[in-house]
Amino acid sequence: MSLKFGVKGYDVPVRYQPDVCIIGAGASGVSAAVAAARLKMSVVLIEKYGFSGGATVAGLSGTICGLYSSGKKPQQIVFGFADEFYKILKAKKGVAEPVKFGSTLLVPHDALKWKESADDLLIEHNCTILYHTYFLKAFTDEAGRISSLLVKGQEGQFAIKPKFVIDASGDAEVINSISGTTFLGNNGVVQTPTMIFKMANVNMPDFLAIDPADLSRKVAEADASGNYNLPRHHVYVFPLPNTGEVLCNMTRITYKDGSIPLGINSTDLTFAEIEGRKQSKEYARFLTEQIPAFSKAYIADTGVQVGIRQTRSIVGKDKLMNDDVATGKKNKNAITFSAWPIELHSKSGIKIHHLEDDFYDIPFETLIPQKAVNYLVAGRCMSAEHEALASARVTAQCFGMGYSAGAACGLMLHENLIASQLNGMMVKTWMKQHNLKSSNEK
Numbered sequence: 258m259s260l261k262f263g264v265k266g267y268d269v270p271v272r273y274q275p276d277v278c279i280i281g282a283g284a285s286g287v288s289a290a291v292a293a294a295r296l297k298m299s300v301v302l303i304e305k306y307g308f309s310g311g312a313t314v315a316g317l318s319g320t321i322c323g324l325y326s327s328g329k330k331p332q333q334i335v336f337g338f339a340d341e342f343y344k345i346l347k348a349k350k351g352v353a354e355p356v357k358f359g360s361t362l363l364v365p366h367d368a369l370k371w372k373e374s375a376d377d378l379l380i381e382h383n384c385t386i387l388y389h390t391y392f393l394k395a396f397t398d399e400a401g402r403i404s405s406l407l408v409k410g411q412e413g414q415f416a417i418k419p420k421f422v423i424d425a426s427g428d429a430e431v432i433n434s435i436s437g438t439t440f441l442g443n444n445g446v447v448q449t450p451t452m453i454f455k456m457a458n459v460n461m462p463d464f465l466a467i468d469p470a471d472l473s474r475k476v477a478e479a480d481a482s483g484n485y486n487l488p489r490h491h492v493y494v495f496p497l498p499n500t501g502e503v504l505c506n507m508t509r510i511t512y513k514d515g516s517i518p519l520g521i522n523s524t525d526l527t528f529a530e531i532e533g534r535k536q537s538k539e540y541a542r543f544l545t546e547q548i549p550a551f552s553k554a555y556i557a558d559t560g561v562q563v564g565i566r567q568t569r570s571i572v573g574k575d576k577l578m579n580d581d582v583a584t585g586k587k588n589k590n591a592i593t594f595s596a597w598p599i600e601l602h603s604k605s606g607i608k609i610h611h612l613e614d615d616f617y618d619i620p621f622e623t624l625i626p627q628k629a630v631n632y633l634v635a636g637r638c639m640s641a642e643h644e645a646l647a648s649a650r651v652t653a654q655c656f657g658m659g660y661s662a663g664a665a666c667g668l669m670l671h672e673n674l675i676a677s678q679l680n681g682m683m684v685k686t687w688m689k690q691h692n693l694k695s696s697n698e699k
């Protein structure tokens with residue numbers, strides 16, 4: 258296609274004119290793409306890495322949180338697309354048995370199977386995937402619509418002119434580029450990053466006998482002994498589906514003065530990557546020297562990217578508040594829901610607040626940026642207060658948010674609506690009419 262982009266100063270070809278263009282192929286971007294494609298819309302999915310999965314795969318976050326209830330007998334309560342993807346992973350032997358996390362459960366998964374499953378689903382749904390393609394900038398017209406997106410592929414820069422855009426970048430890259438309002442954590446303080454690493458050749462029977470609280474106590478003692486430098490004491494380790502492999506969520510990355518590197522700044526990210534790998538090596542040394550189950554183990558991998566829990570959040574038509582999560586608030590406009598605890602990683606430690614025998618709702622309006630015309634967000638950059646996001650950002654809920662955002666593009670197209678006119682009830686009804694399962698449907 259040799260259409261001219263039509264924006265002064267940018268002499269690039271227009272390569273695609275899809276119904277929907279999605280930026281970011283993490284859990285929210287993949288689910289958005291599948292939902293939009295199921296409504297017979299053409300979909301282009303832009304991803305800077307060479308694979309889907311985002312933080313789950315590139316960051317090795319490695320477990321599906323948010324599927325189960327919280328209480329004495331946790332049950333799976335979140336279904337819809339999250340359950341569909343869980344079942345696909347299960348069929349490929351890509352998940353381990355659910356593991357206890359406080360009073361709920363999480364499901365460890367294999368990163369390679371996640372990538373494969375996403376590729377298969379996207380191809381099956383005729384989505385155009387553009388890996389190794391970087392979103393640079395969005396342009397708006399007089400009506401405030403996003404008219405075009407400038408991206409950089411390996412062949413150079415080109416433009417996409419979509420009818421609708423979903424910002425599933427985690428960092429609200431699209432909204433930020435059109436000067437939409439965003440905010441950072443709690444007055445600029447975000448959650449701490451973690452470099453997750455994988456240990457292989459672990460003695461699994463011995464590992465499974467470890468009491469997690471005991472392991473955290475040993476980390477604290479080793480740090481206090483002066484023989485190890487282990488800044489985080491409350492650690493998580495999960496068995497992976499592959500025999501002998503364990504996922505280690507143990508590191509905590511801050512500068513020496515305690516300030517927290519930002520995931521939207523290259524200098525900070527570079528520091529976090531290098532510090533994260535250094536810490537991973539030190540925690541692995543502790544494990545192999547002090548914990549018998551790891552005596553013959555070795556580091557098999559660190560994340561392709563350091564795990565960034567929080568960057569920009571949008572200011573939405575609605576906002577998920579800390580109290581909404583803490584008190585299990587229900588909302589008629591919910592498009593997904595969660596019993597995952599507030600799991601707040603800060604420089605002083607981890608605060609965990611469980612929702613015993615309860616859950617809270619996530620309204621669709623948290624995905625609608627203020628004054629939005631033909632665009633929505635999905636996933637981690639939703640509109641949420643700091644502690645609320647420390648719960649809502651996990652994989653099962655990102656799947657639910659993305660799926661409803663993809664569906665909502667179909668609703669806007671067919672009913673000639675703009676994003677700010679949408680509400681959760683309308684989206685839920687539309688999804689039902691078009692056989693797109695909500696998070697509470699098996």
Ligand SMILES: Cc1cc2nc3c(=O)[nH]c(=O)nc-3n(C[C@H](O)[C@H](O)[C@H](O)COP(=O)(O)OP(=O)(O)OC[C@H]3O[C@@H](n4cnc5c(N)ncnc54)[C@H](O)[C@@H]3O)c2cc1C
Nearest residue numbers: 281283284285305311312318322392427564565636637652
């Ligand atoms: C350390 C850590 C541990 C975690 N542990 C768990 C856990 O155990 N279980 C769980 O369920 N959740 C966990 N989470 C949370 C969860 O992984 C993420 O919040 C969730 O995956 C976010 O999904 P998303 O789709 O919103 O964003 P992401 O997964 O961040 O996806 C965004 C995608 O957009 C792409 N992108 C960004 N900018 C651009 C651009 N300019 N151009 C092109 N592509 C771009 C990125 O490469 C990425 O693939 C953890 C997170 C972290 C950081």
